[in-house]
Amino acid sequence: MITLLDYGAGNVRSVVNAIERLGETVRTVRGGDDILAADKLVFPGVGAFGSMMEILTQKGFVDPLRRYLLEDRPFLGICLGLHALLDGSEEAPGRPGLGLIPGMVKRFTTDLAVPHIGWNGIDIRKPSPIFNGLRGDEKFYFVHSFHAAPADDETALTVTDYGYPFVSAIQKGNVIATQFHPEKSGPAGLAVLKNFLSGAAAVQPARSAGPTRLAKRIIACLDVRANDRGDLVVTKGDQYDVRESGEVRNLGKPVDLARRYYEEGADEITFLNITGFRDFPLEDMPMIEVLKRTSENVFVPLTIGGGIRDFTDKDGRRYSALEVAAEYFRSGADKVSIGSDAVAIVEDYLKTGRATGRSAIEEIARVYGNQAVVISVDPRRIYVDSPGATDHPVIETAIPGPNGERYCWYQCTVRGGREGRDLDAATLARVCEKLGAGEILLNCIDRDGTNSGFDIELINAVKGAVTIPVIASSGAGTPAHFREVFTQTRAESALAAGIFHRREIPIGAVKAHLKEKVEIRP
Numbered sequence: 105m106i107t108l109l110d111y112g113a114g115n116v117r118s119v120v121n122a123i124e125r126l127g128e129t130v131r132t133v134r135g136g137d138d139i140l141a142a143d144k145l146v147f148p149g150v151g152a153f154g155s156m157m158e159i160l161t162q163k164g165f166v167d168p169l170r171r172y173l174l175e176d177r178p179f180l181g182i183c184l185g186l187h188a189l190l191d192g193s194e195e196a197p198g199r200p201g202l203g204l205i206p207g208m209v210k211r212f213t214t215d216l217a218v219p220h221i222g223w224n225g226i227d228i229r230k231p232s233p234i235f236n237g238l239r240g241d242e243k244f245y246f247v248h249s250f251h252a253a254p255a256d257d258e259t260a261l262t263v264t265d266y267g268y269p270f271v272s273a274i275q276k277g278n279v280i281a282t283q284f285h286p287e288k289s290g291p292a293g294l295a296v297l298k299n300f301l302s303g304a305a306a307v308q309p310a311r312s313a314g315p316t317r318l319a320k321r322i323i324a325c326l327d328v329r330a331n332d333r334g335d336l337v338v339t340k341g342d343q344y345d346v347r348e349s350g351e352v353r354n355l356g357k358p359v360d361l362a363r364r365y366y367e368e369g370a371d372e373i374t375f376l377n378i379t380g381f382r383d384f385p386l387e388d389m390p391m392i393e394v395l396k397r398t399s400e401n402v403f404v405p406l407t408i409g410g411g412i413r414d415f416t417d418k419d420g421r422r423y424s425a426l427e428v429a430a431e432y433f434r435s436g437a438d439k440v441s442i443g444s445d446a447v448a449i450v451e452d453y454l455k456t457g458r459a460t461g462r463s464a465i466e467e468i469a470r471v472y473g474n475q476a477v478v479i480s481v482d483p484r485r486i487y488v489d490s491p492g493a494t495d496h497p498v499i500e501t502a503i504p505g506p507n508g509e510r511y512c513w514y515q516c517t518v519r520g521g522r523e524g525r526d527l528d529a530a531t532l533a534r535v536c537e538k539l540g541a542g543e544i545l546l547n548c549i550d551r552d553g554t555n556s557g558f559d560i561e562l563i564n565a566v567k568g569a570v571t572i573p574v575i576a577s578s579g580a581g582t583p584a585h586f587r588e589v590f591t592q593t594r595a596e597s598a599l600a601a602g603i604f605h606r607r608e609i610p611i612g613a614v615k616a617h618l619k620e621k622v623e624i625r626p
Contacts, residue, residue, distance in 0.1 A: 107142035107144065107146070108123075108145075108146050108147075114150020115433050118287045122297055139165065139169055145172060147179065147188070148285075150183055151184060153195040153209060156187075170202050170203075176277040182282055183283060187252060189274070193208065194211050194250065195211070195250050212249060212266065217573040217594075219542045219543070219572065219573065220251075220318070221246065221573050221596065223371060226244060226263070228240060231306040231307060233299050233300070233307075234300050236304055238295060243625045245284055245293070246264070246272070247438070251271065259275065269315075280300065288403060290404055318596075320618070320622050321597030322369075323372040323598065323599040323600075324370040324372075324601070325374045326375050327601060358375065366402040366403070368610060368612055369615060373405070375395070376410055376441065396435050409441025412441070424467070426467045439475070441545055443480040445464060447516050447525055448518075449465055450531070454527075459538070465540050481533060481547060482517045483517065484514070484524070484550055487509035488511050499511065514566075521549045521552075531569075537570045543573045544570060545575045546563060546574055550578075551578040554579055555602075557585040558577075558579045558585060558588070558589040558598065559578070560588070560593055564593050564594075567593060567594050567595060573597070576599065587618055591622070
């Protein structure tokens with residue numbers, strides 16, 4: 105029996121699923137006595153340090169948890185479960201941590217994108233049972249803006265490089281904690297969990313050679329909607345038109361395809377819910393079940409987009425965007441993607457010049473952390489004769505317009521690309537970052553479904569406007585297009601849909617093409 109300390113934030117379903125996949129049963133902490141009675145305690149933390157410590161205090165968990173740790177009993181902390189062990193965090197000045205490990209949690213100070221999101225390596229500094237059987241060159245999934253800085257180097261179990269070396273796992277006796285997410289790190293992560301659960305004795309592990317490197321991510325995207333018979337299907341559009349001969353294109357069942365992509369080596373999977381489902385009670389929304397079933401067998405990050413907004417169901421029950429996001433997180437999502445509503449949020453911000461603190465972006469980021477909020481942008485090119493022809497920032501393009509125009513700007517759209525707004529993509533991305541977003545999913549209506557390659561000019565324009573990671577999307581048609589986007593832009597990841605669904609290009613073929621040219625997760 106494994107005891108799980110679930111304080112109510114983030115995606116713990118994947119941790120439970122991973123533990124159960126390895127043959128163990130899970131008991132969730134209900135009170136302090138459950139902590140003290142645990143044989144092995146797992147503490148997965150996702151979100152914000154201050155919110156976490158406040159909830160632990162309110163629930164009366166702090167004293168029994170500190171006692172459990174001081175007794176040197178088997179403990180595995182994950183992400184914030186690591187941060188909690190230190191004295192405090194720059195994320196929440198004045199809010200004390202558990203104080204088991206002297207030191208502070210610090211925000212990254214690097215020119216690289218923050219949050220640090222993706223698959224990176226670990227340099228193993230001392231033997232530990234959790235690394236038994238690993239080669240030492242595996243990559244694990246990270247998603248964080250802050251990292252532990254212990255005062256005593258003796259507690260450092262692993263180090264990872266991101267602009268500079270940082271402690272990515274600690275061990276003090278039987279207390280182990282990782283910055284990376286083993287439950288989201290595929291087979292290597294499951295091996296780490298299995299080693300902790302089995303309580304095996306430590307052996308000398310293999311060590312990684314030299315500095316670790318962040319891999320570029322290959323993301324499989326599944327556009328999910330109901331067809332005319334009400335069945336959920338994965339579809340794909342051309343310039344966002346998903347119908348063919350009057351019928352919604354049906355490229356497979358979402359849960360089955362997600363599992364296939366996981367087995368083929370996808371680094372992340374994104375579900376974009378392109379059907380409103382606005383009349384359903386939240387607990388009955390179809391994507392909830394899709395996430396629950398997917399997370400049982402898919403141990404890489406899952407993002408869900410569509411419907412992350414305030415809404416009222418057919419029974420008159422009102423739900424806030426935060427409540428909707430919370431239900432998706434509890435069902436297996438690691439990140440939520442906000443699309444058209446982000447345009448409205450930014451338009452309101454630009455009118456007043458100030459944040460309200462009440463937008464979906466701000467509220468979700470405050471509770472679950474910046475890394476949990478992705479902004480999905482749907483821009484299209486607007487050509488102009490000269491920079492002075494518009495108030496929007498323009499680029500000089502190598503792809504002239506229909507009348508030979510040499511300049512363009514990127515107009516944001518809503519309603520599935522059907523409606524353009526007086527807002528450019530770079531401004532949208534910059535304001536969303538200011539409001540708390542942690543990642544940009546950058547689509548391109550002009551390239552969608554064309555298989556002609558990513559819009560490199562668009563990606564560079566938006567990447568130059570923000571310091572958070574950018575996901576390149578729309579237009580991939582060959583493995584060479586992925587190499588092009590990773591070598592000609594600073595995008596951290598690239599997403600594709602149709603070419604994967606139709607098996608035109610397997611994910612393995614993309615990675616084989618990138619091998620030794622671009623850092624990837626094999």
